[in-house]
Amino acid sequence: MQATHNHDAVLAILKPTPAPGFVVGDVPMPSAAPGQVLLRVAAASVCGTDVHLYDWNPWAAARVIPPRVVGHEVCGEVIGWGDGVHGPALGTRVAVESHIVCGYCDECRRGDFHVCENTRILGVDVDGAFATHLAVPLANVWPVGDAVPPDVAAAMEPFGNAVHACSYGELSGRTVVVFGCGPIGCAAIAVARVQGAARVVGVDRNEYRLNLAERMGAHSIVRATDNAVDDAVRSAAGDAIDCVLEMSGSPVAVASATRLVRPGGWISLLGIGDGPDVVDLSSDVVMKGLSLYGIAGRRIPATWEQVTAYVQDGVIDVRALITHRFGLSDIDGAIALMKSGQCGKVTLTPE
Numbered sequence: 001m002q003a004t005h006n007h008d009a010v011l012a013i014l015k016p017t018p019a020p021g022f023v024v025g026d027v028p029m030p031s032a033a034p035g036q037v038l039l040r041v042a043a044a045s046v047c048g049t050d051v052h053l054y055d056w057n058p059w060a061a062a063r064v065i066p067p068r069v070v071g072h073e074v075c076g077e078v079i080g081w082g083d084g085v086h087g088p089a090l091g092t093r094v095a096v097e098s099h100i101v102c103g104y105c106d107e108c109r110r111g112d113f114h115v116c117e118n119t120r121i122l123g124v125d126v127d128g129a130f131a132t133h134l135a136v137p138l139a140n141v142w143p144v145g146d147a148v149p150p151d152v153a154a155a156m157e158p159f160g161n162a163v164h165a166c167s168y169g170e171l172s173g174r175t176v177v178v179f180g181c182g183p184i185g186c187a188a189i190a191v192a193r194v195q196g197a198a199r200v201v202g203v204d205r206n207e208y209r210l211n212l213a214e215r216m217g218a219h220s221i222v223r224a225t226d227n228a229v230d231d232a233v234r235s236a237a238g239d240a241i242d243c244v245l246e247m248s249g250s251p252v253a254v255a256s257a258t259r260l261v262r263p264g265g266w267i268s269l270l271g272i273g274d275g276p277d278v279v280d281l282s283s284d285v286v287m288k289g290l291s292l293y294g295i296a297g298r299r300i301p302a303t304w305e306q307v308t309a310y311v312q313d314g315v316i317d318v319r320a321l322i323t324h325r326f327g328l329s330d331i332d333g334a335i336a337l338m339k340s341g342q343c344g345k346v347t348l349t350p351e
């Protein structure tokens with residue numbers, strides 16, 4: 001399909017070499033391969049993963065092969081089709097699922113696409129979304145309609161993590177504690193409220209994020225300190241904590257969650273820690289009959305369907321999570337702000 005293929009250069013944010021930092025530079029205009037669509041990027045948002053890529057932490061160094069266009073949370077407009085693709089209509093606004101799955105491994109054949117063995121992640125394993133244009137498989141685009149603003153559509157991917165984390169058990173009438181009040185934790189607070197949780201408590205070390213947690217509907221907030229977190233959470237949430245949504249990745253928070261949740265309760269684990277886990281499995285998980293649910297990406301399509309309902313009907317104000325906006329070429333400023341912790345979701349817009 002020649003229409004989508006040309007050699008014009010486009011602006012992109014790259015990890016150029018296996019070292020810290022990004023560069024803003026020109027890359028060849030992407031083209032839609034067979035089975036792909038070509039998108040003009042309308043908005044993208046920055047994730048903690050992008051900060052890890054920027055810093056070139058051990059995970060990034062082991063996984064990413066530069067040069068790589070980074071970024072994976074994105075909204076675009078369909079402007080071209082690869083061979084074998086006959087939609088969505090040109091001009092359609094789409095959100096993007098960042099996990100490109102194989103469709104043929106055992107997990108995919110079971111419908112568990114979110115744990116596909118051959119997952120390739122946009123902006124990590126293949127060129128990504130911090131660019132004026134990108135090409136993605138047709139299966140990864142999710143039409144949202146023009147009523148959903150591009151910055152909100154870009155944030156549907158991380159918002160989906162929150163929705164997925166909330167989906168393990170019933171929240172109506174329950175007491176829910178959220179450890180880690182970054183954008184996903186704050187989104188989870190909003191989802192828990194909408195699902196009718198009786199009491200939602202947000203826990204974080206960061207004042208800015210605790211304020212955001214309150215704005216998103218937390219009944220109370222707990223400032224995490226090095227000790228006495230359990231007591232502080234119990235005094236805010238009561239003794240009958242039905243579930244914890246663990247978004248912080250702190251091993252200390254995970255251990256605290258297992259102590260706090262009532263016998264028979266459950267924990268969704270989304271945060272990825274960089275320290276050794278210190279959970280007392282025998283007494284705090286086995287003997288209490290807890291359920292631990294790992295949140296890998298989003299269930300496809302169930303999570304996306306739920307996210308769409310929340311976003312399209314305005315049930316949850318996802319835009320309230322978006323606190324800062326930068327031009328694509330000011331990625332260094334966006335990353336610096338992310339590292340300061342004085343922000344919610346940070347959005348990039350192509351100039």
Ligand SMILES: [Zn+2]
Pocket residue numbers: 047048049072073158
């Ligand atoms: Zn992300």
Ligand SMILES: [Zn+2]
Pocket residue numbers: 101102103104105106107108109116117118119
């Ligand atoms: Zn697969």
